[in-house]
Amino acid sequence: MRVDSPGRLLMGLGTGGAFGVLLQKGRAAKYDVIVDQLLLKDGTVAKIMGTAAAVGSFGVHALVRSGHAKLEVKPLRVGGIVGGAVLFGTGMAVLGYCPGTTLAAIGEGRRDAIAGALGMLAGAGLFVSAYPKLKPVLEAGDFGKVTLPQATHTSPWPWVTALGAAVLIGSALSPARPRRFAALRALFR
Amino acid sequence: MTALTKTSWSPYAVGAGIGALSWLSFATAKKPLGITTPFESTAAALEQTLAPRLTAVNAYLATRDEVPKLDWECALCVGVLAGSYLSARAAGVRATRAVPVGWARRFGPSVPRRYAGAFLGGALMMFGARMAKGCTSGHGISGVMQMAGSSWLFSPVMAATAALASRALFLKGVR
Numbered sequence: 001m002r003v004d005s006p007g008r009l010l011m012g013l014g015t016g017g018a019f020g021v022l023l024q025k026g027r028a029a030k031y032d033v034i035v036d037q038l039l040l041k042d043g044t045v046a047k048i049m050g051t052a053a054a055v056g057s058f059g060v061h062a063l064v065r066s067g068h069a070k071l072e073v074k075p076l077r078v079g080g081i082v083g084g085a086v087l088f089g090t091g092m093a094v095l096g097y098c099p100g101t102t103l104a105a106i107g108e109g110r111r112d113a114i115a116g117a118l119g120m121l122a123g124a125g126l127f128v129s130a131y132p133k134l135k136p137v138l139e140a141g142d143f144g145k146v147t148l149p150q151a152t153h154t155s156p157w158p159w160v161t162a163l164g165a166a167v168l169i170g171s172a173l174s175p176a177r178p179r180r181f182a183a184l185r186a187l188f189r
Numbered sequence: 190m191t192a193l194t195k196t197s198w199s200p201y202a203v204g205a206g207i208g209a210l211s212w213l214s215f216a217t218a219k220k221p222l223g224i225t226t227p228f229e230s231t232a233a234a235l236e237q238t239l240a241p242r243l244t245a246v247n248a249y250l251a252t253r254d255e256v257p258k259l260d261w262e263c264a265l266c267v268g269v270l271a272g273s274y275l276s277a278r279a280a281g282v283r284a285t286r287a288v289p290v291g292w293a294r295r296f297g298p299s300v301p302r303r304y305a306g307a308f309l310g311g312a313l314m315m316f317g318a319r320m321a322k323g324c325t326s327g328h329g330i331s332g333v334m335q336m337a338g339s340s341w342l343f344s345p346v347m348a349a350t351a352a353l354a355s356r357a358l359f360l361k362g363v364r
Binding site: 078089108 | 200231245256260264283284309312331341342344351353
């Protein structure tokens with residue numbers, strides 16, 4: 001078993017602590033907030049994730065450009081990504097928390113999230129046992145660790161700017177009252 | 190410190206905070222924020238200890254690039270739990286309901302039924318996360334900000350499936 005240095009573990013604890021405070025203050029550790037987002041009745045989670053990605057994108061690409069960091073992306077393997085996304089989305093709709101917010105919900109005192117976390121550990125164990133047989137499916141359609149700018153031979157900055165602009169426009173259009181996403185919800189009817 | 194005693198912050202402020210936190214994690218740990226890898230390595234380590242002769246576990250250990258470890262990301266998970274605990278305490282919030290309001294309205298007040306649902310949902314969600322090597326944090330936030338092809342495929346498929354699944358679950362409900 002590989003063990004990181006105490007300093008690095010402490011750094012992880014501090015970063016995680018800040019992440020936990022943010023998720024709790026963002027009301028993302030609550031079942032009803034997450035399920036209302038999935039039902040398109042509330043936009044809290046989309047606002048948090050969109051803003052996080054847009055703000056993060058500027059800084060991370062600046063760090064990469066100045067040589068202070070390297071991108072760390074997951075490989076684009078169509079089988080694993082699409083299959084995993086479908087199971088993930090279905091499971092999240094039942095649990096009502098995502099993995100990070102399950103941990104934050106436990107911190108907030110939500111006992112059902114403990115059952116969720118135990119289920120997550122069981123699901124991971126099942127994955128480990130199934131992995132040898134699953135491997136060919138997971139690795140079907142392997143495009144490697146590719147980013148959209150790399151795939152299109154473009155600079156990342158137009159992408160970063162577009163993401164920022166999309167979040168700004170989205171936030172400007174988002175009504176403050178209930179009945180959010182009314183047009184989008186009508187499409188589902 | 191008074192900010193910590195508030196019940197909630199604006200979702201945009203929280204999002205900007207998470208974005209800035211990811212600069213920090215890239216600059217210091219050289220890693221993006223992610224949650225589910227430690228669940229996989231913990232499960233692998235447990236299976237290795239409890240059933241060392243299980244051939245599937247050995248085949249996993251020989252071919253999978255995630256090895257059992259106690260690392261920065263494990264500490265991150267513990268930190269999320271602790272940070273949320275401190276944040277809720279500072280605000281005087283303590284959520285003790287075992288069955289969330291929306292769940293009870295649709296599936297009734299039974300605690301065992303909620304725990305069983307949460308367990309099964311959690312298992313399915315984590316199985317999917319490890320198939321895709323990421324979750325709402327690792328793909329949805331960290332991968333999307335890096336413009337990763339994998340994450341820009343995962344996120345819309347995940348969001349659409351979750352929206353359809355929750356609609357199917359709550360279709361006949363009061364909601």
